[in-house]
Structure formats: structure tokens, C-alpha cells
Amino acid sequence: MKNLFNYFTRESKQSSNTGPPTIVEKETPKTSVKKLEQSPTSTEAPKTCPASLIKKTKRNDSDSFDEGDFDLPKFLKKSEIKDSNMRRPDDPDYDPTTLYIPPGQKFTPAMQQYWEIKKSHFDKILLFKLGKFYELFYLDAITVQGILDLKWMGDEQKKAHVGFPEKTLEKNAAILIEKGLKIVVVEQTETTVKNRVQKAGKVVGREITEILTKSTFSAHYMSSDHEPAYLLSVVEIQDNFGIVLADLSTCEFFVGECNREDFRNLIYRSRPSEIVYNQYFLSGNTLKMIKALPIPPVFSMIKNSDEWNPIKLSEYFPEDVPKIIASLPMHSSMRALVGCCYYLKNSLIFDRTIGIGQFKVYQQDLIHQRYMNLDSQALEHLEILLANVGKEKVVKGSLYDFLNKCSTPFGKRLLKKWVTSPLMSVESINKRLDAVTELISNKEVYKVFDKAASKLPDLERLLAKLSAYSIKSNSKAVYFEDVGTNRLKEFCSFLKFMQSLQSLMSDIESFDLQSEGLVNIIKLQSYDGCFPDLNPLCNELFSKIQNNNGEPEPIEGFCDSYDDVKSEIKTLKNSLQNELLTERARFGNNPEIKFVDSKFRYELEVPMYLVDKSKPKDYEETSGRNGFQRYYTKNIKSLADKLVVTEERLKNELKPFINQLMSLFYANFEIWKKAIDLVSEFDCLASLAKVVNSTAFTMSRPYFCSDSSEMEIQELVHPILASRVDNFIPNSVHFTEDNHCFVLTGPNMGGKSTILREIGLATIMAQIGSYVPAEYMKFSPVDSIFTRLGASDSLIEGKSTFFVEMEEANKFFKKGTKNSLVIMDELGRGTSTEDGSALAYAVLDALAESKPKTMFTTHYHMILIDIREIPGVVMTHMDSVLNATTKTLTFLYKLKNGECPKSYGLNIARLAGINENIIKVAEKKAAEEEYEQKLALVTGMLKKLKEKGIQNPMPYIQEILNEYNN
Ligand SMILES: Nc1ncnc2c1ncn2[C@@H]1O[C@H](COP(=O)(O)OP(=O)(O)OP(=O)(O)O)[C@@H](O)[C@H]1O
Numbered sequence: 013m014k015n016l017f018n019y020f021t022r023e024s025k026q027s028s029n030t031g032p033p034t035i036v037e038k039e040t041p042k043t044s045v046k047k048l049e050q051s052p053t054s055t056e057a058p059k060t061c062p063a064s065l066i067k068k069t070k071r072n073d074s075d076s077f078d079e080g081d082f083d084l085p086k087f088l089k090k091s092e093i094k095d096s097n098m099r100r101p102d103d104p105d106y107d108p109t110t111l112y113i114p115p116g117q118k119f120t121p122a123m124q125q126y127w128e129i130k131k132s133h134f135d136k137i138l139l140f141k142l143g144k145f146y147e148l149f150y151l152d153a154i155t156v157q158g159i160l161d162l163k164w165m166g167d168e169q170k171k172a173h174v175g176f177p178e179k180t181l182e183k184n185a186a187i188l189i190e191k192g193l194k195i196v197v198v199e200q201t202e203t204t205v206k207n208r209v210q211k212a213g214k215v216v217g218r219e220i221t222e223i224l225t226k227s228t229f230s231a232h233y234m235s236s237d238h239e240p241a242y243l244l245s246v247v248e249i250q251d252n253f254g255i256v257l258a259d260l261s262t263c264e265f266f267v268g269e270c271n272r273e274d275f276r277n278l279i280y281r282s283r284p285s286e287i288v289y290n291q292y293f294l295s296g297n298t299l300k301m302i303k304a305l306p307i308p309p310v311f312s313m314i315k316n317s318d319e320w321n322p323i324k325l326s327e328y329f330p331e332d333v334p335k336i337i338a339s340l341p342m343h344s345s346m347r348a349l350v351g352c353c354y355y356l357k358n359s360l361i362f363d364r365t366i367g368i369g370q371f372k373v374y375q376q377d378l379i380h381q382r383y384m385n386l387d388s389q390a391l392e393h394l395e396i397l398l399a400n401v402g403k404e405k406v407v408k409g410s411l412y413d414f415l416n417k418c419s420t421p422f423g424k425r426l427l428k429k430w431v432t433s434p435l436m437s438v439e440s441i442n443k444r445l446d447a448v449t450e451l452i453s454n455k456e457v458y459k460v461f462d463k464a465a466s467k468l469p470d471l472e473r474l475l476a477k478l479s480a481y482s483i484k485s486n487s488k489a490v491y492f493e494d495v496g497t498n499r500l501k502e503f504c505s506f507l508k509f510m511q512s513l514q515s516l517m518s519d520i521e522s523f524d525l526q527s528e529g530l531v532n533i534i535k536l537q538s539y540d541g542c543f544p545d546l547n548p549l550c551n552e553l554f555s556k557i558q559n560n561n562g563e564p565e566p567i568e569g570f571c572d573s574y575d576d577v578k579s580e581i582k583t584l585k586n587s588l589q590n591e592l593l594t595e596r597a598r599f600g601n602n603p604e605i606k607f608v609d610s611k612f613r614y615e616l617e618v619p620m621y622l623v624d625k626s627k628p629k630d631y632e633e634t635s636g637r638n639g640f641q642r643y644y645t646k647n648i649k650s651l652a653d654k655l656v657v658t659e660e661r662l663k664n665e666l667k668p669f670i671n672q673l674m675s676l677f678y679a680n681f682e683i684w685k686k687a688i689d690l691v692s693e694f695d696c697l698a699s700l701a702k703v704v705n706s707t708a709f710t711m712s713r714p715y716f717c718s719d720s721s722e723m724e725i726q727e728l729v730h731p732i733l734a735s736r737v738d739n740f741i742p743n744s745v746h747f748t749e750d751n752h753c754f755v756l757t758g759p760n761m762g763g764k765s766t767i768l769r770e771i772g773l774a775t776i777m778a779q780i781g782s783y784v785p786a787e788y789m790k791f792s793p794v795d796s797i798f799t800r801l802g803a804s805d806s807l808i809e810g811k812s813t814f815f816v817e818m819e820e821a822n823k824f825f826k827k828g829t830k831n832s833l834v835i836m837d838e839l840g841r842g843t844s845t846e847d848g849s850a851l852a853y854a855v856l857d858a859l860a861e862s863k864p865k866t867m868f869t870t871h872y873h874m875i876l877i878d879i880r881e882i883p884g885v886v887m888t889h890m891d892s893v894l895n896a897t898t899k900t901l902t903f904l905y906k907l908k909n910g911e912c913p914k915s916y917g918l919n920i921a922r923l924a925g926i927n928e929n930i931i932k933v934a935e936k937k938a939a940e941e942e943y944e945q946k947l948a949l950v951t952g953m954l955k956k957l958k959e960k961g962i963q964n965p966m967p968y969i970q971e972i973l974n975e976y977n978n
């Protein structure tokens with residue numbers, strides 16, 4: 013294979029381009045390695061430091077807030093802030109995660125606890141539990157108040173203190189995380205009552221329970237967004253990338269190694285939400301590449317290189333390193349895994365993620381064998397996941413969006429994997445296509461499926477969440493919300509949903525479907541590729557739970573400690589009832605005397621008329637209402653306190669029960685997962701069928717052949733444009749061994765780029781098992797699609813357009829084969845006419861050797877004479893009609909054989925309403941420039957032809973000049 017960099021040696025112009033010709037440049041780390049004591053990670057720049065985020069709040073739009081508006085402790089003042097090592101924020105070694113608090117400060121006991129935590133999590137928003145509320149102080153309060161639209165506590169802004177109730181944590185945390193903030197949640201480990209009963213006045217215990225970031229959030233909560241928020245741990249060692257890509261919502265971990273090119277593709281495909289890295293194991297160029305992603309991730313740096321040492325793997329997996337990982341001989345991936353483990357451990361979710369992790373090897377070779385190679389450029393240029401709307405990238409208008417008619421969140425996620433991983437095996441593609449074909453003609457089947465499936469929650473994530481409950485937690489956090497009961501309810505509803513899946517599959521089975529792909533999903537056979545029998549498993553688990561007044565609890569006899577506490581509660585409640593009878597007896601057994609739960613539990617409510625004259629001496633007033641007074645006696649108070657504490661114990665006794673129950677559940681993880689995976693697959697196949705039945709244009713089943721040079725597509729349209737535009741004009745192309753390269757010319761706006769994209773999209777659609785937007789398509793599976801379309805985002809990576817063009821074209825020469833599809837739109841546009849046209853020629857000439865199916869547009873009409881001589885090239889153009897009198901152009905959008913005589917740029921200007929006088933001047937200028945350009949081109953060509961050993965270039969030059977003179 014030729015290397016384009018060698019083939020086409022650039023000269024003088026190269027130096028004027030900003031892009032460096034080297035691919036990777038190791039950046040010398042600016043900071044020295046520093047041992048982190050308390051805070052494990054550091055933000056790459058102190059930009060998530062609360063102080064600098066203040067500008068994001070609604071209240072304060074300016075860069076800084078006015079310190080005079082708030083009563084801040086002195087050590088929080090901008091002029092005073094230091095990290096734990098007394099470094100100021102302008103120090104290159106400043107650690108934004110820590111805060112220096114000078115000795116001798118006087119805090120209340122609760123605030124003492126607050127600052128103990130805050131000083132090692134200064135970069136995070138601290139949500140500090142006080143009773144039923146999360147409260148935020150000082151800079152955190154100032155940052156968050158505007159974002160969450162909270163009222164200042166006691167309406168006093170000066171105190172910089174806000175809060176929100178326990179039950180709004182998930183909603184509020186999600187909003188803050190979306191803003192790129194990190195959160196640390198601090199819970200109470202005992203209730204105030206328990207503290208009062210047991211410790212008489214000591215401060216309530218508290219602990220950190222959650223550290224929430226964009227990726228870790230999904231390990232705790234079921235986000236409404238079905239998209240995975242991937243965590244990517246990466247280690248770069250001399251162009252070799254060790255990676256761990258983790259979806260913490262489903263606990264899937266992909267571990268492996270890849271080269272720079274595959275790393276780039278990986279991040280474009282997965283679009284990670286958070287990157288964990290070390291400054292010594294990630295080059296400046298890679299950082300730039302990551303930052304250039306359409307939605308840049310949050311960066312979490314683990315500064316201490318020791319925490320990336322592969323030797324530490326055995327510390328994280330003391331018993332057994334998962335087999336699949338142990339089989340990896342890869343050094344960098346082990347480092348990335350160790351870094352990932354460290355991060356998860358410090359985020360307090362190691363057990364609930366790695367502990368139940370499903371590890372998969374990310375194997376570059378296997379991926380290339382099984383799937384079409386769709387690199388980051390192809391994904392971007394063909395708008396597979398995101399479409400370009402102006403400078404924005406949006407899902408609407410992408411191929412994924414067009415094909416997504418899935419009913420479940422897990423189906424949507426699988427479809428996204430399908431569209432980015434078209435298959436290579438004709439057998440597998442046809443299996444999907446058979447299933448889609450059968451569903452197209454059986455609409456009733458997917459209607460039945462949709463009706464049930466659209467009601468399903470995100471079962472895949474729920475499965476991971478429930479599995480995590482099988483891990484014993486040491487947390488003592490107490491919640492006012494009944495967490496244990498809620499978990500049990502969640503579990504019961506999961507089981508019911510799984511049972512409903514099974515009955516859904518039996519309903520679908522009654523349609524007697526025949527295609528192998530569908531039969532393998534729905535047939536209720538033994539657990540062997542077909543839908544598993546879930547009912548016995550569900551019944552077994554349900555048998556451990558009983559219903560207690562609508563609340564689930566363990567059946568008697570399953571959990572002794574739970575039963576014991578329950579009977580203690582019963583005794584206490586009986587004793588309280590006896591106390592009530594005793595108190596009523598004091599007033600002639602008056603039934604109006606009752607227990608109420610108002611300010612406290614079991615307050616004795618007595619009608620006023622009974623006590624206004626003589627109140628028993630031992631009655632301690634608690635609260636009252638109109639006509640009634642409420643009291644505690646010593647006995648009642650003591651029993652009520654005991655009851656509260658014992659009920660709390662009962663809640664805690666649910667934990668070991670849930671643990672035990674979830675272990676039984678987790679033992680069959682594979683079966684639950686299989687059932688959900690099969691439903692996802694059905695959802696995707698049904699989605700592809702629904703697309704065919706809902707489009708106004710023709711879609712047909714693609715066919716495959718063994719001749720790798722063959723690709724015939726008749727009456728093809730662009731699926732997204734044709735859905736929006738009436739009368740979209742279809743086109744046909746036929747690639748063969750002798751006609752493998754279509755060179756396309758035509759006026760601006762004539763539909764050139766559109767037809768290029770159409771072919772790419774149809775190929776991808778066919779290989780994922782979808783119908784294609786054409787009357788007919790036959791081809792042999794394409795191994796790669798190489799694209800060069802439009803300006804690339806790599807400009808942000810610091811590469812010039814020309815460099816990117818060279819790099820992209822060069823990719824083909826490194827990896828392309830006869831089975832590849834090459835789509836090049838105006839190659840050479842990023843440089844001078846001379847260089848650009850020579851590059852275009854050189855690329856086409858080189859492609860003649862390996863003969864990939866190529867679609868190539870160009871505006872360099874001057875080189876067409878040369879190009880048409882290249883073997884395999886077919887000259888085509890997009891048809892249009894020029895009205896000689898009005899000089900207006902009508903686009904016909906039809907692909908025609910032969911070259912288009914002119915590019916009609918000025919006619920387009922006319923169409924756009926530009927003043928006729930201006931156009932006339934432009935026409936004159938264009939003629940002059942064209943002459944200049946041709947001269948420059950002749951010089952360039954002369955050189956090139958000499959290099960190629962063509963001794964007599966005069967006929968070529970003559971031809972160019974003749975054309976000009978005509
Ligand atoms: N086959 C078609 N049928 C109907 N309208 C079309 C067709 N192809 C393209 N168009 C319309 O023409 C517009 C321009 O098409 P396109 O961008 O492909 O032109 P182009 O030849 O690549 O132009 P340029 O040379 O400026 O890049 C499209 O946005 C679409 O609205």
C-alpha cells in the first residue's frame with residue numbers, strides 16, 4: 013500500500029500550515045508528583061472550584077460575586093483561600109480539592125463536622141444532612157442558589173445558607189451534575205431521637221455516603237436519560253492506549269488496549285462523560301483530542317502515579333482477578349484498570365460496581381474482524397449519532413434518530429451500538445433482515461410488543477441496581493424516607509415486570525413467527541439462547557416476601573433478627589395501649605382521650621375541658637390544638653422513645669434481609685440479563701421494521717454477493733432529507749471492477765455531497781440488518797468507510813484543514829482494501845488550488861491500484877482532463893439547466909454521465925439574490941483568476957509529471973490551455 017505522505021511530498025506551503033506533521037508529542041508534565049492524602053482526585057483545572065463557578069449562578073452573572081454581600085469566614089475570602097499545603101490558587105501545584113482552615117476557629121459541633129469533610133472536598137458541592145434536609149453553606153450555597161432557584165434560609169442572603177428536602181436529592185443532584193459540578197453527600201448515621209436517648213446531647217454522627225459526578229451518578233440513581241454516561245480510565249504509553257470503559261449504570265466494564273486511531277474512534281463512539289487519568293500517562297495531544305469531542309467530558313485526575321501501578325491489581329481483587337482480565341497480557345490496560353478501581357473505591361462505589369462487574373475484553377482485532385470499521389470521521393461526517401445543525405450537534409437528523417423507533421431504554425442503547433457497529437458476516441446480517449422482513453408484514457406483532465414494552469422501566473439498569481444490593485454495605489446512614497421498604501418495593505416491581513416480559517413473549521409466540529432471529533428470542537425453551545423461563549425464579553423470590561398492610565416485609569421465619577425486633581415493637585405498642593387505658597381511667601374511661609402523632613409520636617391528646625381546672629401533675633405539655641391539649645407522661649415518653657428507636661432498628665434489620673434476598677437473586681444474574689438482552693434485540697428489530705412501514709419513500713431489502721468490486725444501488729434517496737423534502741430525486745450508481753471510482757462534478761448546491769452521504773448511509777443501514785432507502789441494492793459487505801466530508805472538528809485539535817485532509821486520505825492507504833468504500837468530498841479544498849488539485853489527482857491515481865468503491869467530488873475542473881485517464885474512473889455530474897436569458901440555474905439533482913462544464917458559482921450567487929453589477933465584476937475577476945490558477949496548476953503539474961517520469965508533459969499543458977482558450 014502506498015503512504016500518501018510519501019507519495020505526495022509537500023513543499024513550501026506546508027510550513028505555513030499550523031498543523032504539525034508529527035502525530036503525537038509527549039507533553040512534559042508541568043507539576044511534580046504529589047502524594048494525595050485525603051482527596052483522591054483533582055480536577056484538571058480548578059474550574060469546578062465553587063468560587064470560580066459563582067459566575068454560573070443566576071444571581072451573580074458577573075465573573076465574581078461581591079464578598080460584601082455575604083458573611084464568609086476569613087479563610088474563604090478570595091484573598092485568603094489556600095489549599096491544605098498553604099498554596100494559593102495561582103500556584104501551579106495548587107490542589108483545588110483541599111482547603112486550609114487555620115487553627116483556633118470556633119465552630120458549633122455540627123459545623124466542626126462540616127469543615128472536617130469540606131476541607132478535603134473543596135472542589136465539590138457538599139450536601140450536608142441536617143434532619144430531613146440537605147443544607148449548603150457559604151460558597152456552595154452561593155453557587156447552587158441560582159442554579160436550583162432556592163430561597164436563602166430565613167430569607168437572609170448574608171448568611172449564604174440554603175437547603176432542600178431529602179426527597180429532592182436525586183432531582184437536584186442531577187441538575188448540578190449536568191452543570192459539570194461534583195457533589196459529596198453527607199448523611200446522618202443516627203436520628204436525633206436515638207442520639208437523645210443514647211448519647212444525651214452529643215452531636216449526631218455523620219458520614220460521606222455518595223460522591224456524585226456525571227458518571228458515578230448513574231451507579232446510584234436511575235437517570236431518565238437512557239444514554240450511558242461512560243467513565244473512561246485511560247493510560248497512554250507511547251501511542252498505546254490502555255482503556256477501561258465503564259457504564260456504571262449497568263456495571264459493564266470494557267478493558268483492553270488500542271492504538272491512537274482506535275482510541276479516537278472509541279471516544280467518538282462512546283462519548284464518555286468523565287475521564288480518569290494521570291498527568292504522566294496522557295499526552296497533551298490526546299487531552300486536546302478529548303477536549304475536541306462534541307460534548308467534552310469532566311476530567312478527574314489521579315495525581316499520584318503509584319495509584320496506577322499494575323501491582324496493585326491484587327489489592328483490588330484479593331481473591332480472584334476475574335478470569336477474563338487475568339487472561340489479558342496487557343500492561344497499559346492493567347494500569348488503566350488499577351486507576352479505575354482506585355477512583356471507584358474513593359467514590360465509595362467500588363463494591364457496587366466492580367463487585368458485580370461484568371468484564372468484557374475490548375479486543376481491537378476481533379472488533380475489526382466482526383464489524384465494519386467506522387472511524388470517528390465517518391461517524392461524524394455521515395451524521396450517524398449526531399447531526400450538524402449550524403455549529404450545534406444534535407441527535408435529531410442523525411441516522412440513529414431516523415432508525416430509532418424503539419420502545420424501551422435498553423433497546424435504544426442496543427440500537428446505538430448496532431448503528432455504530434455494522435456487521436461483516438452476511439449470515440448474521442441476513443438473520444436480522446429475515447426477522448425485520450417478517451415483522452414488516454406482521455404489524456400486529458410489534459403493536460402487541462410496543463403496548464407492553466413501552467410501560468417497562470429501564471430494566472437493565474434496575475437489574476444492576478438490585479444486584480448491587482447483594483453487596484454488604486458498611487454504611488450506617490439513616491434516612492427519613494424508608495429506604496429498605498422502597499428497595500423491596502422496587503425489587504417486587506422488577507419481578508413483576510420480568511413476569512410480564514415472559515407473558516409478553518408467550519403472547520408473541522402465538523403469532524407463530526418463523527424467522528430464526530425471532531424464534532430464538534421468543535421461544536420459551538430451556539435457557540439456551542431462547543427466552544428463559546422466569547416464572548419459577550420469580551415465584552421462589554416472591555415466596556420470601558409477605559405483604560404487611562401494603563408494605564413488603566420478610567415472611568416470618570426467614571429472618572430471625574427481623575422477627576425478634578418486630579415482636580419487641582408489638583410489645584411496646586401493647587404497653588402504650590395499656591398506658592392509654594390507664595390514662596383514660598383517670599378520667600372515667602373517657603374515649604375522647606387518644607394517642608396522636610403530631611409533634612412527637614404517641615402524644616396523649618386530652619379534651620381541654622377535662623384538664624383546664626386540674627391537670628395531673630405528671631403531665632408534660634407537648635403540643636395542642638383548638639379544644640385539646642397534648643401531653644407526655646414519663647412512661648409514655650419513655651415507651652414512645654423506645655418505640656422510635658426500635659422501629660429504626662427494624663428498618664436496619666431489613667438491610668441484612670435485603671442482602672440475603674438479593675444474593676439469591678444475583679445468583680441468577682445471567683438469566684435475568686439474558687431475558688433483558690433478548691427483549692432489547694426484539695425492540696431493535698421491531699424498530700427497523702417500523703421505520704420501513706412509516707416512510708413515504710421506498711425501502712427495500714438489500715442483497716449480498718461475493719464479488720467484492722460490485723455495488724449496485726437503484727433509485728437511492730437520502731433517508732433523512734427524503735423524509736423532510738417533497739419530491740426528493742432518487743439516483744442510481746453501479747460500481748464494478750472496471751468502474752470503481754465515480755468522479756462527481758456539478759454546480760454548488762447541485763446535490764453532490766448528498767449523494768455521497770446517501771451511499772454511505774445505505775451501506776451502513778444494510779450491514780446493520782436494516783432495509784435501505786432504495787428500490788434495489790446488491791453488494792458485498794464493506795469492511796471500512798473512509799470519509800472526507802466538510803470541515804472537521806480536528807481543527808480544534810490544532811491541525812490545519814489541509815493536514816486533516818492528508819491524514820484522512822492517508823488512512824485509506826494504510827488500511828483500505830478493495831472491499832472499502834471511500835467517500836471524498838472536495839478533497840484539497842483546505843489548501844491552495846495548486847496543492848489541492850495535485851492532492852486530488854494524486855489520491856485518485858493511487859486509488860486506482862487498490863480499487864475501493866470510491867465517490868469523489870471535485871471543484872477542480874482543470875484536472876478533469878488528467879483524472880479521466882486514470883483507470884477505473886467514471887466521470888459523472890449532477891445535472892442542472894442554465895437559462896441563457898435569465899442566467900438562472902435549475903437543479904435537477906440527477907446523476908449523469910460525463911463532466912459538468914462549469915461550477916456555476918456565480919449563478920448560485922445570482923440565485924441567492926446578489927446584485928447583477930457585482931456579479932458582472934465577479935465574472936470578469938473569475939476569468940482572470942481562473943487563468944492565474946491554471947498557470948499555477950501547470951507549474952505544479954509539470955513538477956509532478958516529471959516526478960512520475962513522464963518526459964513530455966506538453967500535450968497535457970496544451971490541452972489545459974486549449975480548454976481555457978475555448
Ligand atoms: N436528490 C435530491 N433531491 C432533492 N433535493 C436535493 C437532492 N440532493 C440535494 N438536494 C438539496 O440540495 C441541497 C444541497 O445539496 P448538496 O449540499 O448535496 O449540494 P453540493 O452539490 O454538495 O453543493 P456544494 O458544491 O455547495 O457543496 C440539499 O441540502 C438538499 O436540500
Ligand SMILES: [Mg+2]
Binds near residue numbers: 764765766837
Ligand atoms: Mg457539497
